[in-house]
Amino acid sequence: VQLVESGGGLVQAGESLTLSCAASGFTFHGYALAWFRQAPGEEREAVAIISGRDGRKLYSKSVKGRFIMSSDTDANMIYLLLRNLKPDDTAVYYCAAGMRGEMRVLDGDLLKVYGMDFWGHGVEVTVST
Numbered sequence: 630v631q632l633v634e635s636g637g638g639l640v641q642a643g644e645s646l647t648l649s650c651a652a653s654g655f656t657f658h659g660y661a662l663a664w665f666r667q668a669p670g671e672e673r674e675a676v677a678i679i680s681g682r683d684g685r686k687l688y689s690k691s692v693k694g695r696f697i698m699s700s701d702t703d704a705n706m707i708y709l710l711l712r713n714l715k716p717d718d719t720a721v722y723y724c725a726a727g728m729r730g731e732m733r734v735l736d737g738d739l740l741k742v743y744g745m746d747f748w749g750h751g752v753e754v755t756v757s758t
Contacts, residue, residue: 630652630653630654630655630746630747631651631652631653631654631747632650632651632652632707632724632725632726632747632748632749633650633651633749633750634648634649634650634722634723634724634749634750634751634752635648635649635650635651635752636648636649636752637722637752637753637754638753638754638755639755639756639757640714640754640755640756640757641714641756641757641758642714642715642716642756642757642758643713643714644714644756645710645711645712645713645714646710646711646714646754647708647709647710647711648664648708648709648710648711648722648724648752648754649706649707649708650664650706650707650708650709650724650749651705651706652705652706652707652724652726652747653705655726655747656702656705657700657702657705657726658702659681659728660681660726660727660728660730661678661679661680661681661682661726661727661728661730661731661732661742661744661745662678662679662681662698662700662707662724662725662726662730663675663677663678663679663724663725663726663727663730663742663745664676664677664678664696664698664707664709664722664723664724664725665722665723665724665725665742666718666720666721666722666723666754667720667721667723667751668717668719668720669719669720671720673723674689674691675689675732675739675740675741675742676688676689676691676692676696676709676722676739677689677692677696677698677709677739678698678730678732678739678742679698679699679700680730680732681727681728681730686698687732687734687737687738687739688738688739689738689739689740690738690739691717692711692718693738695711695712695713695714696709696710696711696712697709697710697712698710707724707726709722709724711754714754714756715756716756716757716758717756718754718756719754719755719756720753720754721751721752721753721754722751722752722753722754723748723749723750723751723752724748724749725742725745725747725748725749726745726746726747727744727745727746727747728744728746729744729746730742730743730744730745731743731744
């Protein structure tokens with residue numbers, strides 16, 4: 630099983646970026662798919678998830694309305710469109726998948742994701758002012 634992220638880079642605040650994650654060795658059926666990020670000196674946080682049970686998409690409060698997650702089951706690809714980027718979005722972004730993926734939600738916002746089985750190595754996104 631392998632997850633490989635791509636599409637990161639250096640952008641200016643307000644610009645957009647699309648991250649891709651190529652998955653191999655498993656099929657998406659029944660898997661929760663998620664994107665996480667880890668900023669320097671910070672804990673890793675879940676920013677977006679597609680539920681493996683019902684396909685529902687949820688986002689963290691910090692990215693809601695700006696980031697859009699999608700997946701292509703036929704191509705085994707996971708995407709994250711990052712719009713209106715801010716310097717606070719600077720982080721290493723990771724894609725992940727889990728058959729037992731669970732999420733903690735508060736008021737419609739994604740708080741935590743548990744149970745990811747597979748992880749990519751991450752891709753850097755740097756947003757300058």
